[in-house]
Amino acid sequence: MNKFLFRQIDNIGLVLFRAVFGFLIATEAFGAIFTGWLRRTLVEPPFTFNFIGFDFLQYLQGDFMYYYFVVMGIFGIFVMLGYKYRFSMIAYAIMWTAVYLMQKSSYNNHYYLMMLLCWIMALLPANRWFSLDAKINPELKNPAMPRWVLLVLIFQVWIVYTYASVAKFYPDWLDASMAALLMEGRKHYWLIGSLLQENWVHWAIAYTGILFDLLIVPLMLWKRTRVIGFVISVFFHLFNSIVFQIGIFPYMSIAFALFFFSPQILQKRFLPKKELYIGNDVVVPKYKNLLLGAFSIYFAFQLALPLRHWFFKDDVLWTEEGHRLSWRMMLRAKSGSLTVYVADKKDGAKEFYNYSVLLGRKQQGSVATKPDIMWQLAQKIKAIEAEKGRDVAVYMEAKVRVNRGKFYPFTNPEIDLAAEKWHPFKHSEWILPSPKDLHRPLKD
Structure with missing residues (x-):
């Protein structure tokens, strides 16, 4: 075990990834400002639907967030350059984690992966070469x-891809109807828009997605298929970048290849002046047990979290319970309608409540399909009415459709959601059972 885990190997892949990763996270921070994502998501809304339990992060939102993201972008540049690396990486990890937990309307698995990688990279010796830290302090330098x-x-990359593949084994993906739905919104794309509407393209996308996610790590691990795997990876991720426009994730995924190619190849292509480590030393640190224990616990959670939806009642595609933090990417398209009523507890009479004036457009789309966000809205309405001196019950009548199927009732309109407790690991009984034909083929 000691020889397997603590044998010294060349670090060129890690230091190159650090430089690329730093550039990408800096781009993510500055890009959020210049694309308007930050303004729409964390500045203009009077409040956001944060992860439950992190309400205190609401105090950071508003115009202050522009400065926040500028500072975060600067830390990203420092990571890229390897300048005060440990401090800069930890600082970015803390700040991005806060951003991630601030809102769920723009939830993205890629943001979650970026958060995990920030914390992992903060623990790694990624500044021992090709960094300002190593140049300023030569004693730090180590190949x-x-x-x-x-x-x-x-292992982290393998978990992401494998769970993403397994999650696609459900009817709407296997019959290519989900791929057809994804491509339908891209008819207007120049040159490729009409091609993306072809039936054979939908089938190719569906099964390429399954096979790529399942096989890319094994292909990259085996020397004989590594180049083929890399070429496929570049094509696959560039296609995703062009078609789905999902930010830095495709390029970060391409950069994962640095972990698989040999140091000799990476040195020849990128850092010809780097000293290659050719020793065979085994250095067992004093903190070995702490290290093994910490990563064992971490990966146990990483393996368990994507499985937790099996312990909830009903279908995760309907209830959303156990969907987040599970690498369930591009698996469903949901839309819904939501009508909210409040009843003053003094007389019990229900009245319509126009909740839309409280929310931005994207928030309205999220609250109509996500039960935890519905619950949070109920708590918000109750608090607003309490400030007016009213103690109210909040009732929600929601209808939801999955993958452009029929609309079905989603919530029990007779239950006061403001009086309900939120249980993160327990099914919410006010969510109505999923319809029997939830997975109706899109073409029917």
């Missing part, structure tokens, strides 16, 4: 790293 560093990164 090697323990093998466990590489294994941790590869």
Whole structure:
């Protein structure tokens, strides 16, 4: 075990990834400002639907967030340059984690992966070469790293891809109807818009998605298929970048290849002046047990969280319970309608409540289909009415459709959601059972 985990290997893949990762996270921070994502998501809305339990992050929102993201972008540049790396990476990890937990209307698995990688990278010796830290302090310079560093990164990537593949084994993906739905909104694309509407393209996208996610890590691990895997990876992720426009994730995914190619190839292509480590030392640190224990717990959670929806009642595609933090990417398109009523507890008479004046457009779309956000809205309405001196019950009548199927009742309109407790690991009984034909083919 010691030889397997703590044998020293060359660190060129790690230091190159650090430079690329730093550039990408800096781009993410500055890009959020210049594309208007920050303004729409965290500045203009009077409040956001944060992860439940992190309400205190509401105090950070508003115009202050522009400065916040500028500082975060600067830390990203420092990571890229390897300047005060440990401090800069930890600072970015803390700040991005807060951003991630601030809102759910723009939830994205890629944001979650970026958060995990920030914390993992903060623990790794990624500034021992090709960095300002190593240039300023030559004693820090080291061409090697323990093998466990590489294994941790590869295992994290494998978890992401494997769960993403397994999640696609459900009827609406297997019959290519979900791919057809995804492509329908891209008819207007120049040159490729009409091609994306072809039936064979939908089938190709559906099964390429399954096979790529399932096989890309094994292909990259095996030397004989590594180049083929890399070419497929570049094409796959560039296609996703062009078609789905999902920010830095495709390029970060391409950069994962740095963990698989040999140090000799990476040195020849990128850092010809780097000293290659060719030793065979085994260095067991004093904190070995702490290290093994911490990563064992971390990966146990990573393996367990995507499975938790099986312990909830009903279908995760309907209830959304257990959907987040599970690498369930592009699996469903949901839309819904929501009518809210409040009743003053003094007389019990229900009255219509225009909740839309409280929310932005994207928030309105989220609250109509996500039960935890519905619950949070109920708590918000109750608090607003309490400030007016009214103690109210909040009732919600929601209808939801999945993958452009029929609309079905989603919530029990007779239950006061403001009086309900939120249980993150327990099914909410006010969510009505899923319809029997939830997975109706899109073409029917």
